[in-house]
Amino acid sequence: MSADEQQSRHISRAIESISVLGAGTMGHGIAQVAAAAGYPVILHDINKEMLARGIQSIERNLIKGIQRGKLTEADRDQTLQRLRGTTHVSEAASADLVIEAAPERLELKQAILREVEASAQSPFIFATNTSSLSITELARAAEHPARVVGMHFFNPVHLMRLVEIVVGEATDEETVEAVLAVARRLKKEPITVRDVPGFASSRLGIALGLEAMRMVEQGVASAKDIDTAMELGYNHPMGPLRLTDVVGLDVRLHIAEYLHSTLGTENFRPPEILRRMVAAGKLGKKSGEGFYVWEE
Numbered sequence: 001m002s003a004d005e006q007q008s009r010h011i012s013r014a015i016e017s018i019s020v021l022g023a024g025t026m027g028h029g030i031a032q033v034a035a036a037a038g039y040p041v042i043l044h045d046i047n048k049e050m051l052a053r054g055i056q057s058i059e060r061n062l063i064k065g066i067q068r069g070k071l072t073e074a075d076r077d078q079t080l081q082r083l084r085g086t087t088h089v090s091e092a093a094s095a096d097l098v099i100e101a102a103p104e105r106l107e108l109k110q111a112i113l114r115e116v117e118a119s120a121q122s123p124f125i126f127a128t129n130t131s132s133l134s135i136t137e138l139a140r141a142a143e144h145p146a147r148v149v150g151m152h153f154f155n156p157v158h159l160m161r162l163v164e165i166v167v168g169e170a171t172d173e174e175t176v177e178a179v180l181a182v183a184r185r186l187k188k189e190p191i192t193v194r195d196v197p198g199f200a201s202s203r204l205g206i207a208l209g210l211e212a213m214r215m216v217e218q219g220v221a222s223a224k225d226i227d228t229a230m231e232l233g234y235n236h237p238m239g240p241l242r243l244t245d246v247v248g249l250d251v252r253l254h255i256a257e258y259l260h261s262t263l264g265t266e267n268f269r270p271p272e273i274l275r276r277m278v279a280a281g282k283l284g285k286k287s288g289e290g291f292y293v294w295e296e
Ligand SMILES: NC(=O)c1ccc[n+]([C@@H]2O[C@H](COP(=O)([O-])OP(=O)(O)OC[C@H]3O[C@@H](n4cnc5c(N)ncnc54)[C@H](O)[C@@H]3O)[C@@H](O)[C@H]2O)c1
Pocket: 021, 022, 023, 024, 025, 026, 027, 044, 045, 046, 047, 050, 051, 100, 101, 102, 103, 104, 105, 112, 129, 130, 131, 132, 152, 153, 154, 155
């Protein structure tokens, strides 16, 4: 074991179990990597079907891992043995670390936080996977705001290495250290970011995406050539316009509007081309057309 691993094991001693609230796109992935790292995991969803679907997705991901030679059958079996699903939030409240991955609505996340606090028997850290909401605002609903923090994972969770640890105004050092250690044990690369709109990743990613759209608008180059500039010139795995198509133009418009209104800088004002395309139903991959045409 390296000195770094020893250090992270030492700090993470307090976190011995993890619950994930919400078994959707992000929640099932977080539960998978946590169980694979050796934590006993409870995956919770209010919706029985979503819970079953989340567990099926984990099973599918693990089978793909075996087919690619990344996992053994024993790895898969052990991961699944550590994982338990429930629709009762009181069961999920027994973990040392509760990671919330429910829909992106502040009042909902605050209600979930209060519910967990009301059922928990012992102290726990509440981490939210929010991609845009303020941790400080969320923590206002908490009895123990010092133990509320952001753990922003990326999709698909089992493949993407980044985790943004978002530090709210009230979050204490011990909480930050504990979730940094967990992120490392999940084999992720954590970065620490102050709680500002867009954190680090969305703010930079959106800035690049919006500038690329303005370049298309001004006829600087085609969407494909602008993407190629970033893919080959800067080694980005995917250019900013193709990425916009994959994420969804409506999703990016929503984030741009939010960043423009909160940060107030002109580079986040949504370009006309983005508004026009969203109004015309060109939402990217999911609608079949965005900056590219997507075949089935
Ligand atoms: N999808 C992404 O690419 C992505 C990336 C990073 C962060 N996020 C953030 O992760 C969070 C979850 O996003 P998602 O894409 O996984 O959403 P999703 O819609 O796929 O899943 C949300 C799940 O939460 C469940 N749920 C609803 N209310 C609940 C409650 N009270 N308690 C427990 N579960 C509840 C739903 O049944 C659903 O299964 C959001 O905050 C989102 O902003 C998403």
